[in-house]
Amino acid sequence: MSKMSQTEETRKNLIEAFWELYKEKPLMKITVKEITDKAGYNRGTFYTYFSDVYQIQDILKKSLIPEKDMILDPLMSLEKSGGEIFESFEKTNAYIQENSEKIAVMIGPEGDPSFVHEFKKEIREVIMSYVYEIGIKEPGKFEYIIEYEISALIGIFQLWMEKNEDMDEYALAELMEEVSNSGVTSMMESMLNDKA
Incomplete structure (x- = not known):
């Protein structure tokens, strides 16, 4: 089994951080800063993968x-x-x-x-x-x-x-x-x- 690429891992970590926050509070109260702080990245990294928190929610829904x-x-x-x-x-x-x-x-x-x-x-x-x-x-x-x-x-x-x-x-x-x-x-x- 191939190892997950750095890009895939970063993306997965950001989605998981979003999910941990989403379990606790409504979407409109989740900030990009909270997601990146929880995942251990900076805000710029978030915007490399996603346009906003709504895009992560859409990815989660489709999954x-x-x-x-x-x-x-x-x-x-x-x-x-x-x-x-x-x-x-x-x-x-x-x-x-x-x-x-x-x-x-x-x-x-x-x-x-x-x-x-x-x-x-x-x-x-x-x-x-x-x-x-x-x-x-x-x-x-x-x-x-x-x-x-x-x-x-x-x-x-x-x-x-x-x-x-x-x-x-x-x-x-x-x-x-x-x-x-x-x-x-x-x-x-x-x-x-x-x-x-």
Whole structure:
């Protein structure tokens, strides 16, 4: 494995310093000086990599968008075998373990109000690209169902974070699966297999 370059390391250190501050206070109260002091660099170094603190926040938000296969695997499972939407939870579990703190801050009371909107939009675009590719009959209607499902899952995740992760990730996944399968999933399965 190659060693991280000095440039990559400096950039990573500045992002980590920003994150440590962002966990503690709102974005508008974070200064470039605080970030550079925490990371051990001068202000000039910050501006070599970033235009302002908002750019770091944008980088952080983009890093939280799940990989395409994690988004599409559950749909492909429904389309091909009528399987359960959360059958393969390993990727989701790893994603939650790696990102739950950052997502909790972003969707929390001091976080970024636009994050949930952007997060849902990115996921919806990946899904809808796939939906158009496979040619289902009612893609517009399917998009509303997807929005419903994503919103519900985010709501469940928010509650889980508010309740200090009062159940493990697997129990949470089973709960989400049960909720989905009692209504939304059967509609999605039917529509995924009803192609033009």
